[in-house]
Amino acid sequence: MNNNVERTIFNEGDGHAVLMLHGLSSSPLEMRYLARFLNKEGFTTCAPVLDGYSAGTREQAMEHWLDAATREYDALAARYERVSICGLSIGAALALALVHRRPQAQAVALLSLTLAYDGWAIPWYRFLLNLAYYSPMRFRYRYRESTPYGLRNEALRAKIARAMQRDDLSEVGPSTISLPALHQANRLAAHVRARTRLIRNDCLIVHAIDDETSSPHNARNVADSIGSAVLRTIWLDDSYHMITSDNEREIVARETALFLRDSEMASRTGHAGGQPVASKALTRRLRQLAAVGKKSA
Template identity: 65%
Template structure:
């Protein structure tokens, strides 16, 4: 198993296990990992066999086992270990939190329980049937614009990278059908386990997420068993929120929540969702339009 080096301040008592998206690489999380390290957290962004790009194919149970093993490695060295995931990595992070309830905090970034965003092609549901045909070993889903990015300059850069390579800093150019099938199995399993996850939880999601709609975040927020729960909605990003326009906001909010999780006592009171002023104005405008319709 390959993994990025552990990073952060030597002797830190709080480590963060960072899990990237499906069939991707730690590149997706490098900005977040760097900021958390600068803030004094030890970070670890591993490659997981059968899940990460270029590591073959394994069932989702093996993804969970590999991620849990990485968690245990950190737990042997640090007083607190939190879990953070992006996209399907957030779904995997929730599965790890279920297996390791001692986790300090759970950070779910663009969690994907259903591929139901506005850019998902209409034929996506047919892939579930194609998996059971001989095409499953040959078909690969190709990523399309906007590549999870609202930032047009970065999107152009990624488009060029996708043409030259099979992977970029915001994910792979292609995802194999077996991986998508196992991701669906993972999501179905996590949906059933959310109520029993009591780990302090931060949810960050873009209201314009083109891959996983806000319904994913709302479902988690109303289902998960966490006593300390915070939801943050972004209004200037798409799916890849660790790379897009609000990546600094995401990183700062993650660091803040990790500190608050350590400092806070368990409370039955859930803080209200946090929204930016721009988002609040937009929501009011949408409500006005809805009333007039």
């Protein structure tokens, strides 16, 4: 494994810091492009290694993940005027848990939010892994990632497939995930579902309509239940799960930067803006699904 993947990414910018939480058992590399883009837009960005959560650290319970993320948030809050939180996949669930614990956060950005592994590429036996956790398999079995590796971009997918064969970790995540880690992710999801309606922070949700790992239900359910007065939802139609690396990563980065600045300006001026956004891609897909439903009826 390349030791570089285990290092915190930190880019000094202005007084608005963004704490960036990568996916389960992975590394800050997943956030590298977005961190650089936001820094070029003036933000201070920090994508840390979290003890007990990130690759290369000893696995811990989800309460330990949240404590580690809280320490990172508090360290940034002590230095910068504003701190927003951005999470990817299970990292987005962790971001929701953190913003509930630290409601003074400026805003929260949820990228490919995962509260349930229910995408089209998840194997039918996935639910059995929850039961396997309580069996002797708990310490032996590891869930292996497979094609498409969260990527619609075929060239990048081929590159990642080769990296997965050589190493335990790539820029889009680990090659395998342990049963204990998946069990703790399920516990985190339940923790977040019970608290989402209490969250009032400005919220951005970005999700691919063809996400193979977490279906759009994850994003829609949170959008429907979160207590945010300012909510912006962006739907992508040319990406899979790893939207910080896939075909529309520039859109993700640009929309995230725009949202965070809008949130900052709104709080300064006292003007709440930012209407929900439903993309044409989603509207088109929903019409297609409706048409198929009518034919099947």
